[in-house]
Amino acid sequence: MKMKPTRDGYGEALLILGEQNPDVVVMDADLAKSTRADWFWDKYPERFFDMGIAEQDMLGTAAGLSMGGKIPFVSTYGVFVAGRAWDQIRTTICYANLNVKIGGAHGGISVGPDGATHQSLEEIALMRVLPNMQLIVPCDAIETRKATLAAAEIKGPVYIRFAREATPVFTTEESPFEVGKAVELQGGDDVTIIACGPIVYEALVAAEQLAGEGISCRVINMHTIKPLDVESILKAARETGAIVTAEEHQVNAGLGGAVAEVVVKQAPVPMEMVGVMDTFGESGDPDELAVKYGLKHTDIKAAVKRVLKRK
Amino acid sequence: MQANLHELKSICKEVRQDIVRMTAAAGSGHPGGSLSSVELLVGLYFAKLRHNPEQPNWPDRDRFILSKGHVAPLLYSVLARSGYFPVEELTTLRKMGSRLQGHPSMLVLPGLDNTSGSLGQGLSQANGLALAARLNKQDFRIYCLLGDGELQEGQVWEAVMSSAHYKLDHVCAIVDYNGLQIDGDVEDVKGLHPLTDKWQAFNWHVITIDGHDLEQVLQAYEEAASVTGKPTVIIAKTVKGKGVSFMENRPEWHGKAPNKEQLEQALAELAD
Numbered sequence: 001m002k003m004k005p006t007r008d009g010y011g012e013a014l015l016i017l018g019e020q021n022p023d024v025v026v027m028d029a030d031l032a033k034s035t036r037a038d039w040f041w042d043k044y045p046e047r048f049f050d051m052g053i054a055e056q057d058m059l060g061t062a063a064g065l066s067m068g069g070k071i072p073f074v075s076t077y078g079v080f081v082a083g084r085a086w087d088q089i090r091t092t093i094c095y096a097n098l099n100v101k102i103g104g105a106h107g108g109i110s111v112g113p114d115g116a117t118h119q120s121l122e123e124i125a126l127m128r129v130l131p132n133m134q135l136i137v138p139c140d141a142i143e144t145r146k147a148t149l150a151a152a153e154i155k156g157p158v159y160i161r162f163a164r165e166a167t168p169v170f171t172t173e174e175s176p177f178e179v180g181k182a183v184e185l186q187g188g189d190d191v192t193i194i195a196c197g198p199i200v201y202e203a204l205v206a207a208e209q210l211a212g213e214g215i216s217c218r219v220i221n222m223h224t225i226k227p228l229d230v231e232s233i234l235k236a237a238r239e240t241g242a243i244v245t246a247e248e249h250q251v252n253a254g255l256g257g258a259v260a261e262v263v264v265k266q267a268p269v270p271m272e273m274v275g276v277m278d279t280f281g282e283s284g285d286p287d288e289l290a291v292k293y294g295l296k297h298t299d300i301k302a303a304v305k306r307v308l309k310r311k
Numbered sequence: 312m313q314a315n316l317h318e319l320k321s322i323c324k325e326v327r328q329d330i331v332r333m334t335a336a337a338g339s340g341h342p343g344g345s346l347s348s349v350e351l352l353v354g355l356y357f358a359k360l361r362h363n364p365e366q367p368n369w370p371d372r373d374r375f376i377l378s379k380g381h382v383a384p385l386l387y388s389v390l391a392r393s394g395y396f397p398v399e400e401l402t403t404l405r406k407m408g409s410r411l412q413g414h415p416s417m418l419v420l421p422g423l424d425n426t427s428g429s430l431g432q433g434l435s436q437a438n439g440l441a442l443a444a445r446l447n448k449q450d451f452r453i454y455c456l457l458g459d460g461e462l463q464e465g466q467v468w469e470a471v472m473s474s475a476h477y478k479l480d481h482v483c484a485i486v487d488y489n490g491l492q493i494d495g496d497v498e499d500v501k502g503l504h505p506l507t508d509k510w511q512a513f514n515w516h517v518i519t520i521d522g523h524d525l526e527q528v529l530q531a532y533e534e535a536a537s538v539t540g541k542p543t544v545i546i547a548k549t550v551k552g553k554g555v556s557f558m559e560n561r562p563e564w565h566g567k568a569p570n571k572e573q574l575e576q577a578l579a580e581l582a583d
Contacts, residue, residue: 069443
């Protein structure tokens with residue numbers, strides 16, 4: 001299987017947008033090489049602004065650029081953009097519904113050796129609570145490219161979360177992608193696994209292994225957290241009667257929480273959530289960390305078995 | 312609209328009366344810092360700013376970015392008296408359903424160039440607009456009003472660096488240096504002194520004026536427009552609560568509305 005970091009999809013999309021739309025501008029806060037914003041910088045230097053190590057100013061400046069008719073794409077690590085500049089995103093950008101696109105890089109524990117300070121595990125919670133914000137967590141590099149291109153077409157704030165490590169590229173150019181519309185990757189009757197980001201691949205591996213044990217799993221790629229595809233969740237709840245969510249994010253207030261908000265109100269079924277269990281990460285190899293913090297296909301399989309017992 | 316000095320003074324008087332009337336009607340709001348910035352904003356809107364109340368979204372208009380959003384009463388009064396909306400609407404300030412939100416929301420009221428209320432964020436927006444203008448080959452200028460207490464926000468100094476780095480000579484920051492904030496004297500809370508040196512060290516062109524002297528205010532805007540290659544800051548020494556004796560230099564009037572008797576006294580003083 002081809003491996004590629006989702007951040008590459010962001011960089012590729014910016015190059016396409018740079019050519020297609022003269023109003024697209026790109027900003028970064030001294031991390032352009034890591035976020036892949038430097039690809040745009042090399043090609044369109046007059047439309048790139050390095051804002052230095054000043055995330056709050058970067059988001060405010062992006063707001064001003066959008067007020068002047070531009071479509072700014074700003075990127076830096078998720079911890080610094082979603083966390084440090086949250087009030088700028090909330091009050092200046094979302095309240096005024098400004099056309100600012102945020103590329104949140106290095107999402108998840110897979111950032112690895114840099115440790116807990118740089119492992120962003122809170123962006124889904126921080127962004128999905130904001131009115132007007134749309135939030136996309138693509139599953140591979142191809143989908144990240146599509147999501148970034150789609151963001152440019154949306155009038156209003158969009159946050160795209162992507163990651164550092166190379167992960168499996170398992171969608172194709174032809175795979176459907178529409179903001180707000182979940183993708184059913186695999187049909188199934190016993191349980192539904194709903195996941196977002198590169199961990200969707202782990203969900204597919206889990207489903208395949210469970211099929212060998214006679215358990216039929218539906219797998220949904222919930223790439224858009226907001227607006228959430230409520231219909232696909234309700235359909236899954238009603239048809240399979242049990243749901244497991246999986247995300248490389250704090251288990252509290254993330255994808256699992258978003259799905260549970262829908263399920264408890266309209267179609268209560270047993271749920272289990274796979275994610276980081278209300279703890280900070282640590283330095284380590286990405287795969288070692290995924291094992292320790294319960295983010296592997298084995299953890300999803302265990303969650304499926306737990307939820308089936310409660311059905 | 313170009314007004315002469317005499318007309319400007321009379322508009323300042325009306326605006327001050329609006330501010331106390333609006334906050335009294337709302338029962339809350341921020342008269343102190345609104346009153347201290349009156350000449351700065353009246354001078355700008357009625358003598359300098361290229362704008363057209365008939366076309367609030369005219370792409371080439373000069374922009375006014377309010378960074379200290381709590382002085383919304385002042386901006387609303389100036390916008391109404393410029394013709395953006397009826398003066399009668401001013402007393403709806405802070406009431407349910409009003410376009411005059413407690414802090415300005417650009418989505419609901421014509422004439423507002425930004426949304427503000429969380430301090431320290433306006434200058435970054437002004438810089439973004441200046442960068443957009445440069446890319447679009449537009450010539451509009453961007454004015455940004457900041458409070459002095461607001462300069463304690465770190466983002467302001469990030470933005471101060473950005474304006475200078477990108478040589479944004481179409482950005483003009485205005486600091487309402489009234490010396491007071493909610494908890495007391497700015498110098499006691501977290502001092503700014505020496506403020507002029509700070510901006511100069513950040514490579515800004517600095518003009519210091521008496522912010523209640525309209526001639527100095529207009530002259531400062533002229534000078535700012537003539538500076539090239541660097542941004543300009545106008546540090547305007549002002550009096551918080553200016554024009555109302557019992558509010559002047561009293562920090563408690565930062566965010567408190569006058570009661571009925573206080574309103575009458577304020578209006579009587581402002582009528583002189």
